[in-house]
Amino acid sequence: MKLLAASLLSVSIALALSPAHAADAPTFDPQRLSEAVKTLASDEFEGRGPATAGEVKTIxxxxxxxxxxxxxxxxDLKDGKRLWTQAVPLLRAEITGTPTLSLKVGGKQQVLTQGSEVAIRAAMDGSRQVSIVDAPLVFVGYGVKAPERKWDDFKGVDLRxxxxxxxxxxxxxxxxGVAAGQGDFGGKAMTYYGRWTYKFEEAARQGAAGLLIVHETEPASYGWATVKNSNTNTMFDVVRDEPGKAHPQMEGWMQRDLAVDLFKRAGLDFDAQKKLALTRGFKPVELKGTTFSADYAVDAKVITSQNIVGRIDGSxxxxxxxxxxxxxxxxxxxQPDATGDRIYNGAVDNATGIAALIEMGRAFAQAKAKPERSVVFLAVTAEEKGLLGSEYYASKPLYPLGKTVAVxxxxxxxxxxPTRNFTTxxxxxxxxxxxxxxxxxRWGREYSTDLKPEAGYFFRSDHFPFAKRGVPAISFGSGNDHVDGGVAAGEAMGKAYTAERYHQPADHWEAAWPFTGMARDLQLLYAVGSELANAESWPNWGTESEFRAARDATAAERK
Known part of the structure; x- marks a missing residue:
């Protein structure tokens, strides 16, 4: 009865908020959305990890x-026919057993616990055994080398x-006092230089044996539980010819409290060093008398995961x-949580998106007329491991990117x-x-710019591999101004989710969820996609965008 009431409520909301445009999109059934999320986020699907029985069930x-x-x-094409999947070869790596990790300061050893003081990833540079003995530690600020911004945190230091x-x-x-659009990096909105993926890549280019990122909740936009849960399990990467050029041998994080204590014992003030790192004049600082050791084996192999692809041919x-x-x-x-639960169900992240994809496909398939352009429904793998499924598709597209209208x-x-606004x-x-x-x-909803640009969400969603290759692409967000409770309710929900559920076993399906907001989101997304699929125009990036040149380079394909 609750789900039936939710379904009726979604229809009444759509009619009340957009009566003049009810024909622009079909209504979406909250019950179907709920059932799909419930199924995908059930323990039976084992957290939908790539290269597991959960992947097979998901596909x-x-x-x-x-x-x-x-x-x-x-x-993929096989014997002249399309499959439901696109094969995605990935390097799969995991630490076998418990890694031996320690610091030494002034000759005194401090044993570190994986997942507690540090979170060390399985080696992605091709190493099968990591044996680092008493490697000196060097603080290199934000780990950024950006010539176009006249910024270099390394200044020629030898990190071998x-x-x-x-x-x-x-x-x-x-x-x-840095306003938006100002400052050396354009203000608080994160650039790619702020992403941990960049920092590992640059450490490899600088020849470092390893990199430890000091985790702090506010600048990272998530807590230590997310770091631990995301990086102490099985790791994946695209298959690279020379993986050591993209990854140092050891990659990991350390807790802020550990860093503060480590700096103090090396005769340095952590906060004072952070302030120096805010300036172009910062110079690398060796943490005198401190070394790091790590010893662990890595089980690595190339596996094949799958993107799932549905399609409607354009008329x-x-x-x-x-x-x-x-x-x-x-x-x-x-890793188990406090209750012993070890299955990371991923209900919101991202069973909701896949339920939406299925129902969006149903809406297009049941439309009175086929769209003039083709519409593809792409469920990608290994987003949680670095957008790997979307990166693979964008690098080896099934359908040419030059003639891809939008993502x-x-x-x-x-x-x-439902909410009164939406974001990207x-x-x-x-x-x-x-x-x-x-x-x-037209649907009575307002756009709110990225609610937390400093979190770098632009680089953390599957639209990014398309965007950097020039395809107009966005990642939709449901907004935070709830019809019932306003912004206060939305912000409270967001904070609670990040602290208690995000990348934790507690992200499971709830029977009380009405899914009426999601149903309304899909009406908006359908209307936009339908207009694109029945138009002759080609959206582009703004003239000042770093992605404009890549799009313009494929202009001849669209004539």
Whole structure:
């Protein structure tokens, strides 16, 4: 009865808030959304880890649901026919046993516990055994080398055989009085230099034996539990010819309290060093008398995971493609929480997005007329391991990126009631966002710019691999101004989710979730996608965007 009431409520909300445009999109059934999330986030799916039994169940379920919804397979070609999947080769690595980790300060050894003081990832540089003995520690600020910003935290320091220690985020994040668009890094909105992925990449380029990122909750935008749960389990990466050029041998994080104590014992003040690191004049500082040791074996092999792909062929221009995307994976089975639960169900993140993808496909398949352009429904793998499924698709697209109209990504949608606003990951200037904003106004919803740009969400969702190759792409967010409770309710929900559920076993399906907000989100996303799929225009990035040149380079394909 609750789900039936929720379904009726979603219809009444749509009619009340947008009576003049009810025909722009079908209604979406909250009960279908709830049932799909419940299934995908059940213990039976074992947290949907890539290369596990949970992946097999996920592929079988999602492809069957897509087929039942009326979609056609849109994946790899085999014997002249499309499959439901696109094979994604990945390097899979995990630490075997318990790693031996320690610091030595002034000759005194301090044993470290994996997941407690530090979180060390399985080696992704191809090493099968990591044996680092008494490697000196060097603080290199934010670990950034950005010539175009005249910024170099390394200044020629020799890091061979040493462990670099860096801060999270960009220097502008904690610089006082920096307005948006100003500062050395454009203000508090994170650039790619603030992402941990960049910091590992740069450490490898600098020749470091390893990198330890000092974790702090505010600049990272999540707590230590997220760091631990995301990095002490099985790791994945794209298959690289020379992985050591992208990864130092050892990659990991340390707790802030450990860093403060370590600096103090090395005769340094951590906060004072942080202030120096905010300036161009910062110079690397060796933590005198301190060394780091690590010993652990790594089980590594190349495996094949799968993207799941459904499709509706366009009636007029089938070679032109609109993509809806979302990631099907989560963290699988990992470290237990306080209750002993080890299954990371990933209900909000991102069973909601996959439920949305299935129902979006159903809506297009049941429309009175086929779209003029083709529409692809792409469920990607290994997002939680670094956007690997979307990176693979974007590097080896099933349908040419030059003729891909746009990507609308759905990640961690709202299972609660409807909101008056919506947001996107980042606030990049792109025609696609303008179209979304204009359409939303007809549906009584306002756009709120990225609610937390310093968190770097633009680089953390599956639209990014498409964006950096020039395809207009956004990742949709449900907003925080709830019809029932306003911004206060939305912010409270967001904070509680981040602290208590995000990348934790507690992210499970709730029977009390009405899914009426998500149903309304999908009406907006359908309306935008339908307009794109039936238009002849091609959205582009703003003239000042770093992605504009890549899009313009494929202009000849669209003539």
């Amino acid at each position: 079988d379920y999602v492809s069957a649901q897509m087929q039942a919804a009326g979609l056609q397979p849109g994946g 055989g040493k462990i670099a220690v860096v801060l999270i985020n960009d220097p502008d994040y904690e610089k006082p 007029q221009r089938p070679d032109e493609t609109v993509i809806y995307s979302g990631h099907w994976d989560h963290l699988g089975v990992g 609308l990504n759905m990640d961690a949608l709202n299972p609660h009631g 990951s980042g606030s990049a200037k792109v025609d696609l966002l303008d179209a979304l904003v204009d359409t939303a106004k």
